[in-house]
Amino acid sequence: xNEEQRQRISALxxxxxxxxxxxxxxxxxxxxxxxxxxxxxxxxxSDVLHNNYRRAEDHALLARVxxxxxxxxxxxxxxxxxxxxxxxxxxxxGFAVAASVAxxxxxxxxxxxxxxxxxxxxEAPREYIRLQQPTVVAEKRxxxxxxxxxxxxxxxxxxxxxxxxxxxxxxxxxxxxxxxxASGENQ
Amino acid sequence: xxxxxxxxxxALPSLLLAxxxxxxxxRMSSAARxxxxxxxxxxxxxxxxxxxRILHDVDGQGRERERIIALSGPTLESIxxxxxxxxxxxxxxxxxxxxxxxxPKTVARFADFxxxxxxxxxRVAGREARHIRILPRDHERYARHYWVDADSGLLLRAELHDxxxxxxxxxxxxxxxxxxxxLDDENFDNDGMPGVxxxxxxxxxxxxxxxxxxxxxxxxxxxxxxxxxxxxxDPKRIEHRVYGDGLASISVFIERDEQGGWQGASxxxxxxxxxxxxxxxxxxxxxxxxxxxxxxxxxxxxRR
Numbered sequence: 001x002n003e004e005q006r007q008r009i010s011a012l013x014x015x016x017x018x019x020x021x022x023x024x025x026x027x028x029x030x031x032x033x034x035x036x037x038x039x040x041x042x043x044x045x046s047d048v049l050h051n052n053y054r055r056a057e058d059h060a061l062l063a064r065v066x067x068x069x070x071x072x073x074x075x076x077x078x079x080x081x082x083x084x085x086x087x088x089x090x091x092x093x094g095f096a097v098a099a100s101v102a103x104x105x106x107x108x109x110x111x112x113x114x115x116x117x118x119x120x121x122x123e124a125p126r127e128y129i130r131l132q133q134p135t136v137v138a139e140k141r142x143x144x145x146x147x148x149x150x151x152x153x154x155x156x157x158x159x160x161x162x163x164x165x166x167x168x169x170x171x172x173x174x175x176x177x178x179x180x181x182a183s184g185e186n187q
Numbered sequence: 188x189x190x191x192x193x194x195x196x197x198a199l200p201s202l203l204l205a206x207x208x209x210x211x212x213x214r215m216s217s218a219a220r221x222x223x224x225x226x227x228x229x230x231x232x233x234x235x236x237x238x239x240r241i242l243h244d245v246d247g248q249g250r251e252r253e254r255i256i257a258l259s260g261p262t263l264e265s266i267x268x269x270x271x272x273x274x275x276x277x278x279x280x281x282x283x284x285x286x287x288x289x290x291p292k293t294v295a296r297f298a299d300f301x302x303x304x305x306x307x308x309x310r311v312a313g314r315e316a317r318h319i320r321i322l323p324r325d326h327e328r329y330a331r332h333y334w335v336d337a338d339s340g341l342l343l344r345a346e347l348h349d350x351x352x353x354x355x356x357x358x359x360x361x362x363x364x365x366x367x368x369x370l371d372d373e374n375f376d377n378d379g380m381p382g383v384x385x386x387x388x389x390x391x392x393x394x395x396x397x398x399x400x401x402x403x404x405x406x407x408x409x410x411x412x413x414x415x416x417x418x419x420x421d422p423k424r425i426e427h428r429v430y431g432d433g434l435a436s437i438s439v440f441i442e443r444d445e446q447g448g449w450q451g452a453s454x455x456x457x458x459x460x461x462x463x464x465x466x467x468x469x470x471x472x473x474x475x476x477x478x479x480x481x482x483x484x485x486x487x488x489x490r491r
Binding site: 162165166169 | 436438453471473
């Protein structure tokens, strides 16, 4: 995978390619597992940017994600802080940790299983190609060849209209935190 | 007087057991964060079975590190350093704040609403485990069962039961290794995979005035967080409130929605949801509480 291909995939995810280029990019993806992998990750990031609820003040995070898009494979390293463990620990926070050791990953799993609600997808239409499903890629390629340049979002399959709310609920209610500084503030 | 003393004497063993159960709970909450361990567990919800690997330690600087890797299904990982979570492979991530913790959030907080009992000793992942039952005293919440490692205090198995006694969510370790010291740093590198970092620093419940009132909260639930959210690129505001009773959480989302659309009850895994409308707004209530509870809450939301 060269830099040019990488750029093209990034542009594909951003919907910035002409029809011809788009076909080429999709062909490349079909042939090259590494590109497929990259595309999957870009798609994920793109998804984050466009389809999800966010806290209103999270533009800084978005900026970081965008930078990463431009500069893959930069790792979005979390800022390192050095909190110390405090002797006071809210037990329920511990419950959140223990009772849902799985929760962090589960959020993601639910997210994968619950496709975005149709309505949300319609509000932010995006190309969305699931790479685990090559048939979808092929189908989209066919449609593109037919001259349908605005590839319709195929993300509109929805198991539950509540999916985006579930993600947000899980984020605030189940992901463990143990930042003693924060808990100190609340004391 | 004597009779009262006798009753107390009879009640003593069960009181001691409850006290014992509480101690296990207290220990469980710290063990998960303070110990160094690796393990494999399965998670089952909605008939979906998922295998996961977990690595957890506290590094030399006292920083908690955790990596969870999905062993089945789509590639999915999360790496956590304290409250900074980096997710790799999830198709969708949301960046949200963590609900603030209201002190004093101890067993005492939920003991009024749940009965805590010690069950029979059991075995999980080849280890001796204490079974703790946390049973609701009313019909507004679910029962939880925990199996806690007798040796380390780590949670080995957990079940969430709905009002009919059905297990709606469960996890169980199949293998667990406790370590003397922290793991090598490489275990928490994300191998150059770009992930999405989300900070879960707690935000105090915002004091911002809200025109909305939630009328019918069950006893014991109090506001833990108020999160303003944006909807995609659209600056449309969504009010997200989080209520908790010390164990269960309920989210109330209130957003402007002129078009109307789908209303009613829905269920996602262990969560019940209800969508209602009021005064040009959509109200969505979600929580690991019974369907009747989320519905009643949703229908009680009014504008001042």
